[in-house]
Amino acid sequence: MITATHYLMLSLVLFILGVVGMVVRRNFITVLMCVELILNAANINFIAFSRQLGDLTGQVFAVFVITIAAAEAAIGLGIIVALVRLKQTVNLDQVNVMEG
Amino acid sequence: MLVKVRTLPNEPQYLGRLVPAAVGLGGLLAVLVGVGLWAAAHGSPADAAALHQVQGLPLGNTEAVGWNLYRDYLLPFEVVSIVLLVAMIGAIVMGRKEKEGSA
Numbered sequence: 388m389i390t391a392t393h394y395l396m397l398s399l400v401l402f403i404l405g406v407v408g409m410v411v412r413r414n415f416i417t418v419l420m421c422v423e424l425i426l427n428a429a430n431i432n433f434i435a436f437s438r439q440l441g442d443l444t445g446q447v448f449a450v451f452v453i454t455i456a457a458a459e460a461a462i463g464l465g466i467i468v469a470l471v472r473l474k475q476t477v478n479l480d481q482v483n484v485m486e487g
Numbered sequence: 488m489l490v491k492v493r494t495l496p497n498e499p500q501y502l503g504r505l506v507p508a509a510v511g512l513g514g515l516l517a518v519l520v521g522v523g524l525w526a527a528a529h530g531s532p533a534d535a536a537a538l539h540q541v542q543g544l545p546l547g548n549t550e551a552v553g554w555n556l557y558r559d560y561l562l563p564f565e566v567v568s569i570v571l572l573v574a575m576i577g578a579i580v581m582g583r584k585e586k587e588g589s590a
Contacts, residue, residue, distance in 0.1 A: 443555045446548075450556060454567045458574035465581035 394435030401428035415470065415477040419463045426456045 405424030412418055430449045437445025467477060474481060556564060 443551055446552050447556050447560050450552070451560075451563060451567055454571060458571050461574045461578040462581075465578035468582040 391435045391439040394431055394438075398428045398431040398435070401425075401431065413479050415463075415467055415479055415482075418479065419460065419467075422459065422463075423456060426452055426459075 401424050405421040405428060408421035408424065409418050412421065430452050433445040433449045433452065437443060437449075470482065471477060476482075
């Protein structure tokens with residue numbers, strides 16, 4: 388029997404992987420993928436609690452989260468294209484135009 | 488190449504010494520997925536029945552989600568569609584190749 392706790396553990400692992408990857412990695416594309424990991428961890432939470440409580444709202448909100456993740460991926464990839472045109476790199480350490 | 492990058496520096500290969508760990512974790516994941524599939528095939532169908540009875544409606548899950556999405560959450564649905572449109576236009580504008588004449 389798979390309970391909500393199992394889903395929450397999986398979601399926790401995904402979330403930690405996403406946060407650690409976002410902090411550690413220097414590649415912009417990898418950071419974007421880590422954001423997707425975090426959003427999908429939230430999705431798993433939504434679905435798990437929807438199943439646990441017998442309420443459909445969580446599933447509907449998971450659809451919304453997927454949509455916003457798609458918009459975020461489109462914007463992020465557009466930023467990557469503009470960044471590569473400007474700096475010829477996707478390494479975030481070399482993007483320091485806003486440092487004071 | 489799509490964006491004409493000629494001088495992309497070679498990223499260091501992080502995975503090099505982690506290959507055995509990656510193979511082990513992959514094998515563990517495969518075993519877990521196999522066990523899960525076996526349990527789903529041979530376990531009790533109570534979970535599936537519970538999913539088909541969400542909110543007491545005698546609908547399939549997809550149909551119930553659809554009703555919920557288009558009836559109770561119609562306004563957020565439309566707002567999200569606007570967000571997607573704006574994101575798409577923004578991505579196109581950012582990714583567009585700039586002409587030499589215009590700034």
